[in-house]
Amino acid sequence: MTERHYLHSDKLEMHASVVSCSPAEDGTYQIVLSATLFHPQGGGQPSDLGTIADAKVIRVSQAGDDVIHHCDRSVAAGDVDIKVSAEPRALHARLHSAGHLISYCGEPFGWRAVKGHHWPGEARVIFEAEDGAPAFTADAIEQQANAQIASDAARHVSQEGETRKVGFGHLPAYPCGGTHVASLGIVGRVRILKVKEKKGQLWVHYDVES
Numbered sequence: 001m002t003e004r005h006y007l008h009s010d011k012l013e014m015h016a017s018v019v020s021c022s023p024a025e026d027g028t029y030q031i032v033l034s035a036t037l038f039h040p041q042g043g044g045q046p047s048d049l050g051t052i053a054d055a056k057v058i059r060v061s062q063a064g065d066d067v068i069h070h071c072d073r074s075v076a077a078g079d080v081d082i083k084v085s086a087e088p089r090a091l092h093a094r095l096h097s098a099g100h101l102i103s104y105c106g107e108p109f110g111w112r113a114v115k116g117h118h119w120p121g122e123a124r125v126i127f128e129a130e131d132g133a134p135a136f137t138a139d140a141i142e143q144q145a146n147a148q149i150a151s152d153a154a155r156h157v158s159q160e161g162e163t164r165k166v167g168f169g170h171l172p173a174y175p176c177g178g179t180h181v182a183s184l185g186i187v188g189r190v191r192i193l194k195v196k197e198k199k200g201q202l203w204v205h206y207d208v209e210s
Contacts, residue, residue, distance in 0.1 A: 001065040003035035006048075006179060007164060008157065011037060012084040018052070018077045024070070028058060031069040036060075037084050040067050044116040045096050045178045050084040093179045094208045095123050097155075097168070098145065098190045100180070102204055104171050105144040111136050111202065118178070127202040136202055138192040145190040152185035 005014065017034040024030050031052055040060040041047040047060035055071040062068065095118040102125045103113035110133030115126040127136065153169025167173030168184050181187055193205040 002033060002067040004067065005035055005037050006039045007177065009037065010179075010182065012050075012086055012089065013037070014082060015079060016052075016082050017079050018075050021074050021077065023074070028070045028072065029055070029074045031055070031071055031075055032066050033069065033080075033082065036067050036069070037082060038067065038069060039089075039092070039179050043176065043178050044099070044118045045092055046088075046119050048084045048092070048179075049088050050082065052082050053080040089179060091120055091208075092118065093181050094187050095120065096176075096178045097180045097184065098187050098206060098208050099123065099125050100166070100168070100174055100176070101145045101148050101184070101187070101190065102141060102192075102206060103174070104148070105141050106136060109134055109136060114201070121207075122205075123207060124203055124205045127204065128200070129202065136195065136204075138195045138204075141195070141204060142190060142192040145192075149184045149187050149190065152183050154183045155180055 014037055019032045019034055021029055021031045038048040038060045040062040050057045052069055052071060053075050055073045055075050057069050057071055059070045099116045099118045106127050110130035111127040113125050114128050117124050156167050158165045163175050164177055165173035166176045166180050187208060189209040191207050193207055196203050
């Protein structure tokens with residue numbers, strides 16, 4: 001079982017031990033560490049990038065209780081330094097936190113978020129409406145989300161049994177295994193790119209300004 005330090009730490013560098021390293025059919029090497037700061041792809045969020053010793057981490061996945069680091073070269077068993085690339089991590093955290101904010105915006109009006117996809121260039125939150133829910137417009141969503149960002153509310157993380165929950169300030173906490181900003185001001189301005197209906201659902205496409 002890989003200890004997942006990204007769940008409770010914002011650190012980008014640490015020491016870990018290589019448990020196993022095996023070649024894959026695609027020419028990469030699959031490395032399992034005793035503990036990791038790398039967030040694997042999942043939960044609507046892309047994986048972290050970075051390095052393990054002198055190996056480049058191309059992507060990160062999960063297999064049961066293990067986190068698999070797909071690297072460009074092998075690494076010998078033993079103690080190593082690992083480092084998560086700061087720029088992709090920061091963008092992924094901003095987009096994921098913005099997705100949570102957009103979800104909050106719909107709830108008071110009867111719009112329930114059912115899915116989030118927080119990848120750069122294709123971020124979106126999908127809603128379903130309760131009976132009688134009013135129109136949910138791009139301008140209204142953007143205004144509400146950016147008002148919350150201006151409050152710069154701090155992140156809070158809790159654990160309820162096996163479920164990790166992430167929230168900000170007085171806003172409700174959502175079950176989530178992703179990475180998030182330490183406070184909402186870090187998200188920057190949210191832009192709603194388009195809102196469209198599709199198969200009875202409302203798709204809200206968004207981005208965060210650089």
